Amino acid sequence: MKSHRPRSLALVLLLVAAAGRGHGQAPVPRLASGKPDFNGLWQALGNAHWDLEAHEARAALQLQPGQVIPVPASPVRALGAVGAVPSGWGVVVGGEIPYTATARAQRDENRAKYLERDPEIKCYLPGVPRATYQPFPFQIVQSDKHVMMVYEYAGAVREIYLADPGPAEVDSWMGQSVGRWVADTFVVESTGFNGSAWFDRAGNFHGSSLRVVERFSPAGRDHIWYQATMTDPETFTRPWTIRMPLYRHIDPNARLGQFKCVEFVEELMYGHLRKKPIQ
């Protein structure tokens, strides 16, 4: 794995380390053990959840051919500007996701058939790393012996094992995560994915052989530099990396909300099975 790491990554790591020191920020809180204390509510800002790659704003998540240019697909037309996709400068180091040719075609098809394919539409579990940068907060609960990440979206949860239990016994949406400390960086390696989760709302996807290595590096009290490297030879020609800051919710009353979206998608998924379907 190490031999595949692009050289630019070393630079990124240096920058990340530098960012952690500067700007006169409050010092990194620490547990009694001396490890950085990440306890709290965190959230990514920005537009990675729409599309990890650089993209212009567009009229809707799914378009259909128009008489002059593509227009919003009929099912989302009523949302108007609210249903439009904001632009994003991209969070992929190096700019593009290195898909194989087949996988790129599948990504494009995913995008064209977005409404029927994005697992988020059905409130399915978000997978990793998508859970981190969805437009919802997540909470890190960290003691010396346990680390749990609890996500507002769909009430998703993952325990980060601090002792490696060996290969994942079952495939899952959120995978099996094992964490270790490398100096002040919490490095989380996740495998055992079922291959059904996506990366964003732009059809970017992966297979079940995905391995994700995330790095949570403190940058002062209220910021974490987050980085995730994806390896999946079925889907990508080489490992690739995203990076973005995570921001602490500093309101002392901030708390994780409930977004159990299962009930919100019942009309979409089961509405046709009602005794009296809604027209």
Add this chain to the structure above:
Amino acid sequence: MPRFSMLMAAALAAAGSLAAQSGRVPRTPDGKPDLQGNWSNATLTPIERPAGRGPTLTAQEAAIAEGRTKARTDSLSRPSDPNRGAPAKGGVSLGDPRLDAASGGTGGYNVFFIDGGDRIAVVNGEARSSLITRPANGRVPPRTGQARERLAAMRTSQFGPYDNPENRPLAERCILSFGSNAGPPMLPNYFYNNNYTIVQTPGMVVILTEMVHDARMIRIGDGPRLPQGITPYMGDSWGRWVGDTLVIETSNIHPAQAVGLYGMSSKARVTERLVRTDERTILYSFTIDDPETFTEPWGGEVPFNRLDARVYEYACHEGNYALANVLSGARDEERRKATEEKKP
């Protein structure tokens, strides 16, 4: 807090400090009893005491009950005869109403899946005949008139008809776990997946119920409560340490979750107490104050036993073919009935 609960709190705090004096409970770096790890509250002891029983079982009675369960599990775990014929129409009884309800005796869920508990609950050395200990008869106290009406309405709307997904129970919709598993109070479901993971910091205790990945976020301290009308499924919980006892107070429980526990209302206040009594046990006790529903407060004790196994992802909704099948089955039945009625 009613005097009843105060007395209980005092008694339990005393129990907690006794456990602590024995000195063998693990502690966190800030000196609190360490509740972390994986736990199970599966048990053979029912929530309510069967009629005609005393509060405890003799050692012999407990051994007989546990032996009966083991014998049935062993017998049903034997390899199936690959040449057996189809089960009779309507299924074959497996000798346990829970097994029969789950599979209709046709093999839907067998004992490989079902893990409803194989031990009688033992508290303070007593084998218990019910998890409820207050009132003294071990049974849910009588309901108020208002509560009886609410329950009747529930039966015709929430847990009865097959007309809409919203009419089905929360567990069938993959919104929360069976029964009162996710709580509060967190009670065994007598079926499967009675597993919990606890992670604890000075400011927060997370209790994750394996089914359906329901994480209760219990803040330690005191702060603003949610306004009336904001009702997360598992309510609004604050925790505090009273000696070595973690006391959790919860209000604002979602009406659909609350009503599943003997018709409790969303105005109920649930007090839970967790005491690490030894290396392998947390004694969990609960008190329900819900004057709109019950004629007196009630509660009980449930041992949470260390689970020497991992807790897995419970992705329920993602594979919920049952809800669609339940609804489409009802539609099919309606069509058949309509066809029958048209026949001369």
